[in-house]
Every structure is written in structure tokens, then in C-alpha cells.
Amino acid sequence: MVKVMIVDDDPMVVKFNGHYLNMVEGFELAATAHSAAESLRLLEEYEIDLVLLDIFMPGMGGLDLLTQLRRIGKGVDVMIVSAACDSQSIKTALRFGAVDYIIKPFEFERLNAALSAYRELTAVMEEQAQLNQNELDSFLLSTKNRPVREPLPKGIDPHTLTTVWETIQSLDGNAFSTEELAQLVGISRISMRKYLDFLKQRDLLILRLIYGTVGRPVYKYRCLQSSPALKRFLF
Structure with a gap:
């Protein structure tokens, strides 16, 4: 089970993303934080595999938190979930090892694809000491190759x-x-x-x-x- 922490200053977004997370098999919401400082404290208390991280937060922002995690050598994966869509933010996040970058607002399918690819890759890497290029590509390129879902009309759940x-x-x-x-x-x-x-x-x-x-x-x-x-x- 992949243990996840959601970091976002908006309680409704935390609740919304937590609901989505519970819809994906193999993930457990282990902790939530509304600031970077709180998330750093919780990372010392809980065993977290993946952080769903917002960028725009009061005090220390998400990108600063990500860079600090890398400086202190914290072994946790980070997936950005933010409204920030400027190229500099995206470059910085990817440069410091974000496993994916999801722009708000997003459809469940996009988050589902990212989490599913992450779950499958981490499972394989735990089971196999080595991967060949085809095996690696099947996971790294999986979100790019997924078909785009047509939106449902209003009123159709x-x-x-x-x-x-x-x-x-x-x-x-x-x-x-x-x-x-x-x-x-x-x-x-x-x-x-x-x-x-x-x-x-x-x-x-x-x-x-x-x-x-x-x-x-x-x-x-x-x-x-x-x-x-x-x-x-x-x-």
C-alpha cells in the first residue's frame, strides 16, 4: 500500500483530493498538511511514500519545500498538484525530481493515470533489481499513451x-x-x-x-x- 500525504492550504482541496485518492486502488491517505512547515513535521512522524504537493501556500511554498526535501536527502516522492502552470515552476519541479505535475483544475482520469503509473513502477522496482528499457518505458510513457477520455455532459455521473x-x-x-x-x-x-x-x-x-x-x-x-x-x- 502506497502511503500518501496531501499538502495544500485549502481544506476543501485536501478533502477533494483525498476523495479522489481513495478511488484509486493501492493508495492510503496517511496524513494531510496545510503548510510546508506542518508537512515537514509530519514527515518525521509518519512513514510517507508519496506527497501530493501544492505550490501556492502561505509561508514556504511548495517548490521551496521540494528543494529543501532534496537538500536534506528526504527519500519521499513528490507529485505536484497545483494551479501554477508557468514553465519556470514546471521546470523547477521536474528538475528537483517531481514524479509528475498535474495542473488544477484536473479530471480524475489524469490523477488516476499518474497514480496508477506510479504504483505499477514502484511495485516493479521493489520486485526486480534491474529493468530493461522496454519495461521502464512501459511505465514512464504510460500516462502519455493513455487515450483521452471524452467529457461527460452535465448531469451524467x-x-x-x-x-x-x-x-x-x-x-x-x-x-x-x-x-x-x-x-x-x-x-x-x-x-x-x-x-x-x-x-x-x-x-x-x-x-x-x-x-x-x-x-x-x-x-x-x-x-x-x-x-x-x-x-x-x-x-
């Missing part, structure tokens, strides 16, 4: 979308109504209609009028594609 899609897949091609799927997923019929419209607009579902033996005909959906079809939208 990625986790709910995943649940909706997996439920549709479990029906094995059988037709279903909005109300039937809403009951299976556990959300309202109005909310479900938004997700089904989203999937239909992307040619993942087809809507047809179904004539039964009794009662009025009803509109039902049927899945047109298999589960990988949503990979450009989901994590």
Missing part, C-alpha cells in the same frame, strides 16, 4: 453511468423499459431517462415500440454494443 451500463449488459440483449431499468439500478425514472438518452445518442442503444399480447404497446430499449463501447467516456 460516471459512476452511475457505469452501473447503468453494467446492468444493461447483464440483461444479455433483452429489451427493457426506462422504468424497469430504473428499478434495477435504484434511481428515479426521470434520472434514468437522462442516462438512456445519453447512450442512445451515442448509438449504444436502440429504442423500439414493443407490441405485447395484452395492453398498450410500450417503448423499450435494446443494447446494440458490448461493454467496451463506453471506454472513451469512463475511467
